[in-house]
Amino acid sequence: MVSVVATHGSASRAEAPPLGGAASPALDLSGVSQAFALDGRPLPVLEDVSLSAAPGEFVALLGPSGCGKSTLLRLVAGLDLPVAGDVLVRGKAVTGPDPSRILVFQDPTLFPWRTVFDNVALGLEAQGRLRRDRGQVDEALALVGLGEFAGAYPHQLSGGMAQRVSLARALVNDPDLLLLDEPLGKLDSLTRIAMQAELVKLWQESGFTALLVTHDVEEALILAQRVIVFSDRPARIQAEIRNDLPYPRHRDHPRIVELRREVLTLLGLGES
Amino acid sequence: MSTIALQNETTAPAEDRIRWRPIYAALLAGGIWLALSALAARLPDAAEFGYTNEFAIVAGLIGVALAIGSIGGDRTGPLAARLRSWSPWLILLGSFLFVWELATAKRLWLPMPFFPPPQAIAEVFVDDYARLFDSVWHSAFLLAGGYLIGAAVGFVSGVAIGWSKAVGYWAHPILRFIGPLPATAWLPLAFFIFPTSWSASTFLVALATGFPVTVLTWSGIAGVNKAYYDVARTLGASNRFLILKVAIPAALPHVFVGLFMGLGGSFAVLVVAEMLGVKSGLGWYLQWAQGWAAYANMYAALLVMAIACSGLITLLFRIRDWLLSWQKGLVQW
Numbered sequence: 142m143v144s145v146v147a148t149h150g151s152a153s154r155a156e157a158p159p160l161g162g163a164a165s166p167a168l169d170l171s172g173v174s175q176a177f178a179l180d181g182r183p184l185p186v187l188e189d190v191s192l193s194a195a196p197g198e199f200v201a202l203l204g205p206s207g208c209g210k211s212t213l214l215r216l217v218a219g220l221d222l223p224v225a226g227d228v229l230v231r232g233k234a235v236t237g238p239d240p241s242r243i244l245v246f247q248d249p250t251l252f253p254w255r256t257v258f259d260n261v262a263l264g265l266e267a268q269g270r271l272r273r274d275r276g277q278v279d280e281a282l283a284l285v286g287l288g289e290f291a292g293a294y295p296h297q298l299s300g301g302m303a304q305r306v307s308l309a310r311a312l313v314n315d316p317d318l319l320l321l322d323e324p325l326g327k328l329d330s331l332t333r334i335a336m337q338a339e340l341v342k343l344w345q346e347s348g349f350t351a352l353l354v355t356h357d358v359e360e361a362l363i364l365a366q367r368v369i370v371f372s373d374r375p376a377r378i379q380a381e382i383r384n385d386l387p388y389p390r391h392r393d394h395p396r397i398v399e400l401r402r403e404v405l406t407l408l409g410l411g412e413s
Numbered sequence: 414m415s416t417i418a419l420q421n422e423t424t425a426p427a428e429d430r431i432r433w434r435p436i437y438a439a440l441l442a443g444g445i446w447l448a449l450s451a452l453a454a455r456l457p458d459a460a461e462f463g464y465t466n467e468f469a470i471v472a473g474l475i476g477v478a479l480a481i482g483s484i485g486g487d488r489t490g491p492l493a494a495r496l497r498s499w500s501p502w503l504i505l506l507g508s509f510l511f512v513w514e515l516a517t518a519k520r521l522w523l524p525m526p527f528f529p530p531p532q533a534i535a536e537v538f539v540d541d542y543a544r545l546f547d548s549v550w551h552s553a554f555l556l557a558g559g560y561l562i563g564a565a566v567g568f569v570s571g572v573a574i575g576w577s578k579a580v581g582y583w584a585h586p587i588l589r590f591i592g593p594l595p596a597t598a599w600l601p602l603a604f605f606i607f608p609t610s611w612s613a614s615t616f617l618v619a620l621a622t623g624f625p626v627t628v629l630t631w632s633g634i635a636g637v638n639k640a641y642y643d644v645a646r647t648l649g650a651s652n653r654f655l656i657l658k659v660a661i662p663a664a665l666p667h668v669f670v671g672l673f674m675g676l677g678g679s680f681a682v683l684v685v686a687e688m689l690g691v692k693s694g695l696g697w698y699l700q701w702a703q704g705w706a707a708y709a710n711m712y713a714a715l716l717v718m719a720i721a722c723s724g725l726i727t728l729l730f731r732i733r734d735w736l737l738s739w740q741k742g743l744v745q746w
């Protein structure tokens with residue numbers, strides 16, 4: 142395992158959690174394996190993955206397409222159970238979904254029969270607190286810049302707008318653990334940069350633990366305190382890169398540029 | 414430069430053409446209805462028919478209205494504009510009535526008791542409206558009861574079968590075995606088992622409605638994208654929420670296909686049940702008219718039935734459009 146640590150002296154984020162210091166980490170996977178059946182044969186997808194995240198930490202997962210990143214997030218969300226290993230959240234084994242852990246899916250999967258507002262309100266409605274917390278829906282919509290579209294139906298949105306709605310749908314629940322599966326994948330580069338800044342701000346304000354899957358190396362380095370690089374399927378942890386640069390980070394910072402080259406080499410794209 | 418000039422030359426007459434064609438069509442329609450009126454009033458009837466003059470007067474009034482609407486052009490207001498937009502159909506209808514009037518009342522080309530002239534059918538509406546109205550009322554009452562029961566039971570059982578594996582295990586073979594049987598096949602048995610012919614007919618209508626609604630609701634629920642459940646579950650949805658707020662709305666387009674099929678099937682069963690068992694309703698009226706060789710009454714009842722069935726289908730389309738307004742590209746009725 143390669144371990145790279147980027148520290149930036151005194152400017153380090155003050156509340157950056159010490160690795161493995163907390164009594165019960167926000168997230169703890171140990172020896173997790175997952176396999177599916179494909180054409181009657183077993184398809185191992187995750188193999189002996191162990192990782193943990195401290196409360197309030199921002200961790201990014203990088204890896205080749207199809208290696209098992211979404212599978213990992215489904216395990217943490219409690220939508221599937223692993224074939225081997227333990228998934229613990231705050232010291233407790235995950236047995237099913239819970240609104241304190243919200244997954245923003247790779248595909249927005251908005252409900253076409255609900256307006257944008259009602260889609261975002263889904264979690265509050267399901268938990269029976271929509272009446273009380275209605276204002277939060279409007280706030281979340283404003284945050285993703287879609288306040289005007291509250292009454293629109295999903296078929297009236299662009300792909301990137303739909304993705305922002307699904308992000309708002311997650312944020313409105315004020316989760317402890319936010320699982321993000323390429324949440325900004327369909328956005329144009331300008332909106333994307335703006336949303337990255339929003340995400341960082343939100344994370345700093347609300348203090349949730351974030352697990353972000355992304356294809357964009359730069360995005361991982363801009364957002365996360367720790368970047369975990371997975372191997373090809375079955376996914377194993379190949380490298381772990383710590384990045385303690387202060388926020389807000391700039392993509393042309395020499396340290397980011399350097400780390401970027403490093404990660405690309407790990408992913409086998411060194412020279413391109 | 415030359416292209417712009419060319420465009421101007423070609424667009425101006427095109428606009429004129431679009432504006433003028435409906436006016437000529439309305440004028441033609443008016444002429445045809447006036448001709449129909451003249452035919453009815455001037456040519457003597459070949460046999461004894463009532464209401465020929467009244468028929469001529471109504472046709473004449475329609476013809477005059479069309480002529481005024483066309484000559485008056487844009488000054489005659491929105492009603493005349495609507496009328497003009499229907500003028501191709503009014504041309505066809507007027508021509509059809511003209512030929513019909515000529516072939517029956519005036520020349521007797523068609524065998525008589527079987528093909529009455531248009532005024533004879535109009536006469537039925539004037540003279541026998543009480544009985545017709547009563548029949549419509551009885552049919553509507555029977556249909557509404559049976560359809561609502563069948564739709565409700567079909568919907569609930571469809572949801573149960575689609576949602577629960579255990580219910581599906583028992584219901585699936587039964588539906589496959591008994592479902593394809595036409596509801597009319599149960600008719601003798603139903604009239605024998607049920608205490609009244611009315612309850613038997615309600616059961617049959619409900620059966621004809623319930624089967625397609627059950628099957629389509631079930632397939633709709635079974636076909637719901639599993640990702641919707643994942644999303645709702647991570648947001649803290651209970652099973653109740655998953656059924657009521659995820660599965661059912663997602664399946665609703667299928668449910669409506671079932672409701673449409675059920676409505677069509679229920680019309681068929683209703684008419685047969687009224688002919689064979691219940692001594693009231695439009696089906697019974699049809700048979701009664703045939704028994705007395707009152708063919709004009711039969712045509713009148715068919716016309717009423719067509720209007721009623723089409724009205725109900727339109728109503729169901731409206732309800733669907735209202736409930737499924739989130740869907741794009743709905744079929745317009």
Ligand SMILES: Nc1ncnc2c1ncn2[C@@H]1O[C@H](COP(=O)(O)OP(=O)(O)OP(=O)(O)O)[C@@H](O)[C@H]1O
Binds near residue numbers: 184
């Ligand atoms: N339900 C399933 N049944 C069978 N195979 C599955 C299932 N879900 C995922 N897989 C397989 O598991 C592997 C990993 O899938 P996963 O969606 O986790 O990849 P990923 O790392 O998120 O890829 P990407 O970056 O392209 O989104 C894939 O090869 C996929 O075919």
Ligand SMILES: [Mg+2]
Binds near residue numbers: 212
């Ligand atoms: Mg994925």
